Amino acid sequence: xxxxxxxxxxxxxxxxxxxxxxxxxxxxxxxxxxxxxxxxxxxxxxxxxxxxxxxxxxxxxxxxxxxxxxxxxxxxxxxxxxxxxxxxxxxxxxxxxxxxxxxxxxxxxxxxxxxxxxxxxxxxxxxxxxxxxxxxxxxxxxxxxxxxxxxxxxxxxxxxxxxxxxxxxxxxxxxxxxxxxxxxxxxxxxxxxxxxxxxxxxxxxxxxxxxx
Amino acid sequence: xxxxxxxxxxxxxxxxxxxxxxxxxxxxxxxxxxxxxxxxxxxxxxxxxxxxxxxxxxxxxxxxxxxxxxxxxxxxxxxxxxxxxxxxxxxxxxxxxxxxxxxxxxxxxxxxxxxxxxxxxxxxxxxxxxxxxxxxxxxxxxxxxxxxxxxxxxxxxxxxxxxxxxxxxxxxxxxxxxxxxxxxxxxxxxxxxxxxxxxxxxxxxxxxxxxx
DNA sequence: TAGATTGTTAATCGATTAACAATC
DNA sequence: TAGATTGTTAATCGATTAACAATC
Numbered sequence: 001x002x003x004x005x006x007x008x009x010x011x012x013x014x015x016x017x018x019x020x021x022x023x024x025x026x027x028x029x030x031x032x033x034x035x036x037x038x039x040x041x042x043x044x045x046x047x048x049x050x051x052x053x054x055x056x057x058x059x060x061x062x063x064x065x066x067x068x069x070x071x072x073x074x075x076x077x078x079x080x081x082x083x084x085x086x087x088x089x090x091x092x093x094x095x096x097x098x099x100x101x102x103x104x105x106x107x108x109x110x111x112x113x114x115x116x117x118x119x120x121x122x123x124x125x126x127x128x129x130x131x132x133x134x135x136x137x138x139x140x141x142x143x144x145x146x147x148x149x150x151x152x153x154x155x156x157x158x159x160x161x162x163x164x165x166x167x168x169x170x171x172x173x174x175x176x177x178x179x180x181x182x183x184x185x186x187x188x189x190x191x192x193x194x195x196x197x198x199x200x201x202x203x204x205x206x207x208x209x210x211x212x
Numbered sequence: 213x214x215x216x217x218x219x220x221x222x223x224x225x226x227x228x229x230x231x232x233x234x235x236x237x238x239x240x241x242x243x244x245x246x247x248x249x250x251x252x253x254x255x256x257x258x259x260x261x262x263x264x265x266x267x268x269x270x271x272x273x274x275x276x277x278x279x280x281x282x283x284x285x286x287x288x289x290x291x292x293x294x295x296x297x298x299x300x301x302x303x304x305x306x307x308x309x310x311x312x313x314x315x316x317x318x319x320x321x322x323x324x325x326x327x328x329x330x331x332x333x334x335x336x337x338x339x340x341x342x343x344x345x346x347x348x349x350x351x352x353x354x355x356x357x358x359x360x361x362x363x364x365x366x367x368x369x370x371x372x373x374x375x376x377x378x379x380x381x382x383x384x385x386x387x388x389x390x391x392x393x394x395x396x397x398x399x400x401x402x403x404x405x406x407x408x409x410x411x412x413x414x415x416x417x418x419x420x421x422x423x424x
Numbered sequence: 425t426a427g428a429t430t431g432t433t434a435a436t437c438g439a440t441t442a443a444c445a446a447t448c
Numbered sequence: 449t450a451g452a453t454t455g456t457t458a459a460t461c462g463a464t465t466a467a468c469a470a471t472c
Binding site: 014104112205 | 221223293299308312319322385391399407412414416419
């Protein structure tokens with residue numbers, strides 16, 4: 001008898017969900033098994049109502065008087081975000097950033113496995129061994145492996161061409177680290193990771209900082 | 213007689229501003245000098261009203277009948293986002309990601325200069341030469357240079373300690389790439405760059421994709 | 425002048441917060 | 449049972465969109 005949770009979770013809520021996982025990890029390390037919405041909110045700077053609303057949309061781990069069972073809550077959040085499901089990716093553009101992402105161990109925690117990197121001219125990298133291939137080997141690789149996602153780490157000028165290659169290879173989702181807007185068919189899921197966006201917000205907040 | 217623009221720009225608007233810069237660059241490369249809000253919106257998937265509202269908050273480069281002067285617009289957007297002002301940063305945690313950020317040329321375009329990286333145990337990296345120092349050299353380095361920002365690329369477990377070091381050294385802004393919430397005084401400007409956030413949104417959209 | 429396109433005022437939509445009833 | 453804490457309904461706030469007046 002699973003309870004049916006709301007079908008559509010808003011993007012603001014989705015963006016906050018990983019921060020709850022962070023609080024849960026710290027609480028687990030401190031030996032706790034339960035947290036109240038007030039405790040969670042205090043740690044993250046959110047109101048307790050917002051915490052309850054967010055969590056109610058993904059879990060029923062909350063119980064009046066005792067708070068949230070953090071083990072159940074963690075699992076429900078991870079299910080919602082897809083972190084419990086293993087997914088395979090290829091990466092296009094093995095420069096400094098591409099290499100960093102391929103070497104990042106933490107992605108395993110989020111269900112992401114980068115099987116191989118592709119570049120027009122692969123430079124040798126001892127840490128990545130045989131995981132870097134030539135771009136024209138991509139199509140064959142995708143045909144032989146189940147690939148759920150492509151990660152674009154090319155320069156901006158190459159990004160749209162990379163996207164076209166990806167779409168032609170039949171991959172349905174793109175994580176785009178190139179600082180430019182991709183032009184792909186509507187049915188392709190695209191998530192843009194634009195570092196300039198964040199930096200702009202940061203500079204703006206620095207420049208317009210309130211003086212108490 | 214400079215026109216006074218609205219004092220507070222909303223975060224959603226700030227996050228969209230870099231995408232306008234991207235469209236402007238492409239238009240410049242195509243030899244254009246003007247764009248209408250409809251053209252800009254079409255390229256980015258925004259409505260033309262949203263484009264005009266966003267741009268009106270940072271610029272008066274728009275003229276009825278002719279559209280926006282993209283050279284003036286670019287400069288106004290870059291001013292607002294602080295990209296026209298040179299700022300110096302230090303980076304803590306020179307692992308794969310830290311190295312990638314230190315090697316990224318594109319930051320110059322955003323006014324960011326990473327002067328040095330610090331690590332508990334600096335590993336030699338030929339591309340970074342003498343720019344990687346030991347963490348205990350940080351305080352002296354900050355005393356001798358004007359540092360506007362610190363970038364945290366340590367593991368999550370070290371991030372709060374790194375933040376403390378940064379705050380004690382007198383730096384007022386932090387760009388945090390460690391996947392954890394920092395605990396710092398209110399007056400410190402913090403921008404979190406959490407890769408798990410994006411990945412969660414991406415997986416969610418993949419899993420709950422509408423089938424047309 | 426006429427018409428295209430901007431900037432702005434009003435209406436809508438969605439997310440956050442407040443108040444409170446439900447529940448363990 | 450009494451009381452703490454959740455979940456939810458209603459009120460508020462802010463951002464987006466629609467309608468249109470201003471302007472080059």
